[in-house]
Amino acid sequence: MRPDLEIIQQWIKPGDHVLDLGCGDGTLLDYLQRERQATGFGLEINPDHITTCMGRGVSVIEQNLDTQGLENFDDAMFDIVLMTQALQAVRRPDKVLDEMLRVGSEGIVTFPNFAHWRLRWGLALSGRMPESEALPYKWYNTPNIRLCTFKDFEALCRQKGIRIRSRRVVDGQHQNSWLARLWPNLLGEIAIYRISREEE
């Protein structure tokens, strides 16, 4: 399993009701259903991914976060709402975060760090938009339209009163190196955040 998914699954309690936003081919939900007896849904718009999910017994709903939001889900109906590597691809990440923590009591978010040293270095040196393993697209065709840094994300959480319960920073291979822990916004490529509403 992908190391980031390995980290995420440790945060899922047995029997949790889970919503996975942009669930891809359903690998994570499939694993959580089998290993954690989790229930729940994935949302996806890619037709091939949807077919794969259905074939492996993952409940998947064809739904576009940008146009349809999460209005069809009731308040607090999930224990955990997941969003791996999709926050940077939605039109309004701030609103998606609000919705995640409306329909779920906890959220897990992963995204690529735009302040990683290699991206900074690339931009500084070449004057061109950076590309990396985590961000393999050209500026004109990238689905990643809302790139941010770890610091940006944490500032948004503070502003919204969202509590960061834990953060794991990993490199491109999703390895948890001590350097990335030491200097995350410069050396970390992908962060895995576990968030919830600030308790009153």
Added chain:
Amino acid sequence: MPDSLPADSVGIVTPQSYHFDTPIELACGQTLESYDLVVETYGELNDDASNAVLICHALSGHHHAAGYHSMEDRKPGWWDSCIGPGKPIDTDRFFVVSLNNLGGCHGSTGPNSLNPATNKPYGPDFPVITVGDWVKSQSLLADRLGIQCWAAVVGGSLGGMQALQWSLDYPDRLRHSVVIASTPRLTAQNIAFNEVARQAITSDREFHDGRYYDFNIVPRRGLMLARMVGHITYLSDASMGEKFGRELREEAYKFGYDAEFQVESYLRYQGERFSESFDANTYLLMTRALDYFDPAYDHGGDLSRAIARASCEFLVLSFSTDWRFAPERSEELVNAMISARKKVSYAEIDAPWGHDAFLIPTPRYTDVFTAYMDRVAREVGA
């Protein structure tokens, strides 16, 4: 029919009639003392009878869903595109049961059958049948066939309503409910179209208050009009436009009111063909069953409370250009299932053919349907 049968066809099939003489109580309060159901089956029932799939038909459908009755048949069964070896409902793995519903006109007991009390056709005396009644009769058929639990109950349109009703009325007798191009209830517009169809039939002078059999006549014009208006709702503006556009049958306008546009002659042809093979009273009955279907009705209009009883998994599919039962109606159903914490998967298939798209094997439709049914088959060890 080609000279040889296609490899992915179930081949030559023979319908079978089952007689039931235990009275069945209907939602309208009446009882049918005895009745027949005509059934076709494809594939083999496995040892633990776990691989059975029930096909529920729509308004004008019947038991002949796949294969051919003889080598002379021009066309295969109505859902041959989805039922057969290697097709989404794979007859190498599933035992498929398809019946003509009660009230139908293709061999099962209906308005054109003899009423044992009078020895004349029932006609208007045949009770109004509901989706719930159909499901009840289908459960009795399942008993007869030795099927305790369906691997899946599958249907499109009115058939999808039956698949949904199964999950509510017999929650422990199906593992999966596949609801395609359907709706949890008709809209006012849907009912309005049905009413126009019924008015077309009942206002035909040859309808004789539904006792036309006694006069050895058929209200052909009414039935034809009903089918014409229905047919329009099955297609999309785009697909009609592509098929006919404004094409004329001859080169110039004739400044009259005969069928000059291709679309007019197509509709007339479809209507005429239909009026030769379908019973007018059955058409009334089927449209009424559609109108009445509303599982949320007994739950204060709350669909998710109605669905709370279900314990199967659901697959819901809609088609982008279906305006009869639009994707929004399927989404309403899916959202109620989500609220009720049921397992449900949903896809909206991009297809230009309107409501009829559920009968046409577009690649994505076939992929999704195949993937889901493959998993159902694996689950029951088929």
